[in-house]
Amino acid sequence: MRVLRESVSDSWWGVIILVTATLTLVSVMPAWRWVWSPEPRPVTYKITAASFLTQLDSMIATYWTGDLIEDIPLVHPPPGDIYLAAQRFRFFPVLELEMGRTYRLHLATTDSVHGFTFPLAQADLLLVPGSAAVVTLTPGVSGRYALQCSEYCGLEHSRMKGWVFVK
Amino acid sequence: MQHSPAAQRSAKAFSDSTAEVLSHALARELHGWVGLAVAALAVAGLLALVAVIVRTPVLRELFPWPWQDFFPKVVITHVDFSLIIWFLSILGALALLATARSTNGHPRWNILGRISLVLSFISSLLLLISVAFNLGEASLNNYVPVLTHPLFYAGLGGLAVGIAGVVLRLLRNLVPNDTVGPFEHGVAATGTTFLISLVCFCLAWTALPAWIEPALANERLFWGGGHVLQFVNTMLMLVIWWVLTEQATAWVIPHRLFVGALWSLAAVALSGVLFYGAFDIISLEHRVSFTQLFKFGLPIAPLIISFIIAIRLAIVRPLLADISALSLSLSLLLFAVGGILGYFLGVSDTRIPAHYHAVISGVNLAVMGMTFTLLLPLLQRPCPTPQAVRLSLLLYGGGQLVLSVGMFAAGIAGVPRKTAGLEQNLDTAVKYFYMVVYGAGGFIAIIGGIYFVYLTIRCLLSRRIGSR
Numbered sequence: 001m002r003v004l005r006e007s008v009s010d011s012w013w014g015v016i017i018l019v020t021a022t023l024t025l026v027s028v029m030p031a032w033r034w035v036w037s038p039e040p041r042p043v044t045y046k047i048t049a050a051s052f053l054t055q056l057d058s059m060i061a062t063y064w065t066g067d068l069i070e071d072i073p074l075v076h077p078p079p080g081d082i083y084l085a086a087q088r089f090r091f092f093p094v095l096e097l098e099m100g101r102t103y104r105l106h107l108a109t110t111d112s113v114h115g116f117t118f119p120l121a122q123a124d125l126l127l128v129p130g131s132a133a134v135v136t137l138t139p140g141v142s143g144r145y146a147l148q149c150s151e152y153c154g155l156e157h158s159r160m161k162g163w164v165f166v167k
Numbered sequence: 168m169q170h171s172p173a174a175q176r177s178a179k180a181f182s183d184s185t186a187e188v189l190s191h192a193l194a195r196e197l198h199g200w201v202g203l204a205v206a207a208l209a210v211a212g213l214l215a216l217v218a219v220i221v222r223t224p225v226l227r228e229l230f231p232w233p234w235q236d237f238f239p240k241v242v243i244t245h246v247d248f249s250l251i252i253w254f255l256s257i258l259g260a261l262a263l264l265a266t267a268r269s270t271n272g273h274p275r276w277n278i279l280g281r282i283s284l285v286l287s288f289i290s291s292l293l294l295l296i297s298v299a300f301n302l303g304e305a306s307l308n309n310y311v312p313v314l315t316h317p318l319f320y321a322g323l324g325g326l327a328v329g330i331a332g333v334v335l336r337l338l339r340n341l342v343p344n345d346t347v348g349p350f351e352h353g354v355a356a357t358g359t360t361f362l363i364s365l366v367c368f369c370l371a372w373t374a375l376p377a378w379i380e381p382a383l384a385n386e387r388l389f390w391g392g393g394h395v396l397q398f399v400n401t402m403l404m405l406v407i408w409w410v411l412t413e414q415a416t417a418w419v420i421p422h423r424l425f426v427g428a429l430w431s432l433a434a435v436a437l438s439g440v441l442f443y444g445a446f447d448i449i450s451l452e453h454r455v456s457f458t459q460l461f462k463f464g465l466p467i468a469p470l471i472i473s474f475i476i477a478i479r480l481a482i483v484r485p486l487l488a489d490i491s492a493l494s495l496s497l498s499l500l501l502f503a504v505g506g507i508l509g510y511f512l513g514v515s516d517t518r519i520p521a522h523y524h525a526v527i528s529g530v531n532l533a534v535m536g537m538t539f540t541l542l543l544p545l546l547q548r549p550c551p552t553p554q555a556v557r558l559s560l561l562l563y564g565g566g567q568l569v570l571s572v573g574m575f576a577a578g579i580a581g582v583p584r585k586t587a588g589l590e591q592n593l594d595t596a597v598k599y600f601y602m603v604v605y606g607a608g609g610f611i612a613i614i615g616g617i618y619f620v621y622l623t624i625r626c627l628l629s630r631r632i633g634s635r
C-alpha cells in the first residue's frame with residue numbers, strides 16, 4: 001500500500017516536461033546548426049601542396065613588407081586573391097589587409113589535417129590535404145585579429161596560432 | 168502477503184538497506200573497486216609530482232630519457248588516471264551496490280564482478296608500465312589522451328571490458344526483476360551509457376581511414392565516445408546526488424522524474440551513435456555534432472534535478488556540518504558555476520579549462536562526499552572524523568571554485584591555453600593577477616585532494632570494525 005501511495009503522489013508531469021524538453025532540444029539541434037549558422041559553406045577546389053606553395057611564395061615574394069612577425073614574413077597583398085598555408089604548427093605568412101576592401105582568402109594545409117578558426121571571417125573550417133578552401137572577407141575595423149588551428153594535430157597544436165592585421 | 172524487497176526497504180534509510188544486502192563476498196569486491204578508485208587518484212597525484220620533477224632543471228637529468236619527450240607522457244597518464252580510471256571504478260562500485268540491492272545480495276553471474284575487478288586492476292597497471300618505460304609517442308588528444316603503444320591501448324581496452332563486465336552483471340540481474348528502485352535504475356542508465364560510449368569507440372575505430380596521421384586518428388577515435396563518457400560522469404553525479412539528498416534531507420527525489428532524467432540522458436547519448444552513420448568521421452560535421460549534442464542534450468536533466476535539490480535544501484536547511492549536506496551543496500555550486508561558464512567559452516583560451524575544472528570538481532565533490540557517507544561505512548572501516556572530512560571537502564571545493572573563476576577571468580583577459588612560462592604573453596598586470604589567483608586556488612585544491620586520498624587510504628587499510 002505504501003509503495004502504491006508513493007507512486008501515485010509522484011506526478012508524471014515533471015518527467016513529461018523533462019523528457020519533452022530534452023528531446024525537443026536535441027531534435028532542433030541539427031536545425032540550429034544549419035539554419036541559423038552564420039557561416040557560409042566554403043568553396044573548395046583540388047590542389048597539391050607544391051602548387052599551393054608556389055602561389056603562396058609568389059604572393060610573398062611580391063608583397064612582403066620587409067617585416068617579420070615572430071619570424072614569419074608580414075605580407076601586404078592587394079585586394080583579390082590572397083593565400084594562407086596551415087602547417088605544423090603555424091600559419092604562414094602573416095597577412096596585412098585594408099579596411100573596407102574585399103579579399104578572397106585561399107586556405108590549405110601543406111602537411112596534415114588542420115582546423116582553421118577565424119572569427120573575423122566567421123570561419124571554422126577543416127583543412128584536409130589535397131584541397132583548398134576559399135573564404136571571402138571584407139574587414140570593417142582595424143586591429144590585430146587572431147586565427148588558430150581548431151583540430152588536434154600534434155603536441156604543439158595549442159600553440160598553432162596566427163594573425164591578420166587590418167589597417 | 169509477501170512483501171517485495173523494495174517495499175520493505177522503502178521505510179529504511181538507503182545506506183542501512185544497502186548494508187543489509189551486502190554479502191561478505193560483495194563487500195570484499197566493493198573494497199576492491201573503492202581501492203582501485205582511490206589508488207587511481209593516488210597514482211595521478213604521484214604522476215603530477217613526477218611531471219613537476221621532469222620540468223625541474225637538475226632533477227630532470229635523473230631520468231634515463233629526454234625530459235621533453237617524457238613530460239607529456241606523464242601528463243597524459245595523469246589525466247587518464249585522475250579522470251577515466253577514478254570515475255569508472257566508482258561506476259564499478261555503484262554497479263555492484265545496485266546489483267546487490269536488486270538481488271538481495273545474491274546476484275547471478277556473480278563471478279563476473281571479481282573477474283572485472285581483476286581485469287581493471289591489471290589494465291591500469293599496463294598504463295603505468297607504458298609510461299614507466301617511456302613507450303610510444305605522446306598524443307594530447309581530447310578526452311582520452313594516449314601513448315601510441317599497443318600496451319597502452321591494451322590497458323584502455325582491458326579497462327573498458329572490465330567496467331563493461333560489472334555493468335553487464337547489473338543489467339543481467341535487473342532484467343527479470345521488477346523490484347528496481349530509482350537508485351538501481353539510475354546506475355543501470357549510467358552503465359548503459361557507458362556501454363554506448365564503447366559502441367562509439369568501436370564505430371570510430373572501424374571508420375578511421377588508413378591515411379590519417381596518429382594525432383588526428385586518436386582525436387577522432389576518442390571524440391564521440393569521449394563526449395558520451397562525459398554523459399556517464401554527469402549521470403554518475405546525478406545518482407550520487409540522489410544518495411546524498413536522501414542522506415541529508417531524509418527525502419528522495421521524485422521517483423519518476425529521477426528515472427526519466429537518467430534514461431533520457433542515456434537516450435540522448437544513444438543518438439550520438441547515429442552521427443557515425445550520418446557524417447564522415449574526419450569531417451567538421453562529426454566534430455561539431457558531438458559538441459552540439461552536449462550543449463543541447465546534456466543540460467536539461469541536471470538543471471531540473473539540481474533545482475529540485477536546491478529547493479529541498481532551502482526548505483530543510485540541513486546543517487552544513489553534515490557531510491552529505493556539505494558535499495551535496497558544494498557539488499551543486501561547482502557544477503552550476505561550471506555549467507554557466509560552459510556557455511561563454513572562447514575558441515581556445517583558459518576559459519575552456521575553467522569550465523571543465525568547475526564541472527569535474529562538481530562531480531568529484533559528490534563522489535568524495537559519498538565515499539565518506541556511504542562507501543567507507545559499508546566497508547565497516549573506522550571512518551575519519553567529520554572535522555577531517557569537512558576540511559578536505561572545503562579545501563578541495565573552495566580551491567576549485569577560486570581556480571575556475573580565476574582561470575575564466577584570465578581567459579577573458581586573453582591568456583592562451585595549455586602553455587606555461589614566458590610564452591603566455593603576460594602583457595597586462597590584470598592577467599598576471601588572475602593567474603596568481605587561480606594558481607593559489609589550484610594549490611589549495613591540490614592540498615584538499617591529497618588530504619582526501621590520505622584519509623581514504625588510511626581508512627581502507629585499517630582493519631574492519633569488530634575484527635581482531
Ligand SMILES: [Cu+2]
Pocket residue numbers: 088089113114115149150151152153157160
Ligand atoms: Cu594544426
